Amino acid sequence: MRVMLVGGAVVGVVILALNALFTTVGLQFGWWSAPVFAPLFLWLLVSAASNRVLRPVELDGLRWRQRLYGAGMLAATLWVTWPLWAGPVARAWKAAHGGFGGVDRTVPRYPLDAVLGASPVAMGLLAFLLLALGMVLAPRIRAGVPKHTPPPGGPEPLRAPLLAQRRPDPHPRWPPDDPRWP
DSSP, X not given: OHHHHHXXXXXXXXXXXXXXXHHHHTOXXXXXXXXXXXXXXXXXXXXXHHXXXXXXXXXXXXXXXXXXXXXXXXXXXXXXXXXXXXXXXXXXXXXXXXXXXXXXOOSOOOOHHHHHHHOHHHHHHHXXXXXXXXXXXXOOOOSSSOSSOOOTTOOOOOOOGGGSOOOOOSSOSSOTTOTTOO
16 A cells, blocks of 8 residues: 555656646646656666666766766757647547546546557657656666675685696696507
């Protein structure tokens, strides 16, 4: 129950923050835009479950300045392409939305078929841009540093006998002049 309450609270805060952000920059935002954010939320969930950021190696090697430039370019591209998708989808939503009207309907109807069919190519592009933006903005985790370092003064590491210098064997099994040896 606590997990559901915390998860619902986080989703509510994210939706309010996205609504405020989209209103600030002058873009349309509504319940019809939920399918675009599904890949981003799925990636965040899988990254949190695996306790590391899943992304291509090329993006993991970027420095903070390169990340900032990349995030700026992706955000500008998202800002330009969002209205190309939001206009047709909002019109399809309004045309297919059943709402609360009628006696037999007690819940609102989400016309997913109208949302997905309005502009699928633009929706795929926007979902990719959001996922790429999330991958670029996620902080880099240093793979060389262990998560839990042992305290100083711990036990000495074991020495591997294979790494030591080899000494010649004083008693070889077969001398080179043995007739059995080829």
